[in-house]
Amino acid sequence: MTKIPFDIVGFDLDGTLLDTSADLTAAVNHALGTLGHGPFPVETIRPFIGRGARRMLERALAVAGVTDEALLDALQPIMLDHYAANIAVHTRPYPGLIAAMDVLEARGVRLAVCTNKREYLARPLLETLGLATRFAAIVGGDTLGPNRLKPLPDLVDEMVTRAGGGRAIFLGDTDNDTIAARAAGIPSIAVSFGFVACTAEELGADAGIDHYDELVPLLERWA
Template sequence: MAKFPFDVVGFDLDGTLLDTSHDIGMALNHALAIAGRPAVPLDEVSRLIGGGSAQLLRAALTESGGVDEAAFDGLQAQLLAFYAENIADHTRLFPGGLAMLDAFAARGVTLAVATNKLEALAVQVLDALGLTERFACVIGGDTLGPATAKPKPDMLHAMVERCGGGRAVFVGDTTFDMGAARAAGLPVVAVRFGFCDLPPDELGADVVIGHFDELVGALEGLD
């Protein structure tokens, strides 16, 4: 087998590797109910996901009447507590994900996760799905401090370093991911099936895929 062109493949988590929208939506609506706000339909939650729990909650509150700053931290804590208790009730890898991970393992590629989700929650959901050991590192939005979350490049620089260096690429679904990869000087792939905050072809990725069975070939094409 010819050498694969990338030593490290990094993934965003929510909306890229995992369809977490139902479980995140249930946690969001739990917090909104406490605030006396209407629920966000679960099939609409994905458009709010990408910037971490604070941005998710703030966006939903803004849409339903505004943010009460005095109550915000408590509501966010309620959201996170509910989510931690119900983190993988409905969450699954996107179709083709397991075979894709196996294909990279067969090629000796080092895999990583860089997500704006809190690190502990990212590890918890990967643990629940039996996936943690497949990744050399999991970097969350709080791992390096809140000022370093995507779209800043810090998380991706750390990802490459913790994976031992080499040629790296990042896979994501939002402008947060594209911006971080560009700022870090990495090629980037967008997924059509994610929680995209722009139409996938307008995210500015080097390549866009519609299913995980396309990813290995797409990266070989980037060589």
């Protein structure tokens, strides 16, 4: 059996572990609907996901022709409350993920999550899907307080520490993930099936996968 040269495999959440785009779009549309705007299709909102809830809503408002910080402040809790109440209606793991996790765990690799999604939302989402107990650490956008989000390395560093330390690698779907991993001194893998239509090279990742069936073989080949 080929050894996997990592103690920890870390994952971004939205667009990497889980396709959350339909439920997040529903939350955005609920908030915008209070103003009479939308609804927007998932295809419109999907590229806005991954840089935090506020930025997602801000970009959706801009599409609706609205730029107003006070309004953004008022709509954000409406959006988040709706999302919390409907957190896993359509959200599902990406194909092949569970099988890859099974293999990694059987090989003694610890799994972890590092996301800009707030921890108070990330944990119940993973719990609802029966996945929370499989991660040695779940670190979210509110774990270390405000303004310490990816692409800063802080959350990635915290993920590695909480997962018990050791050699780590990080998977994500945006340059937030690859930049944060690089700043934390660990390699990164970009997934092509996430919310940002970019190649691994464009995102600055060390490698890329198109399906989770490719993850374990890639890690086994890692120099």
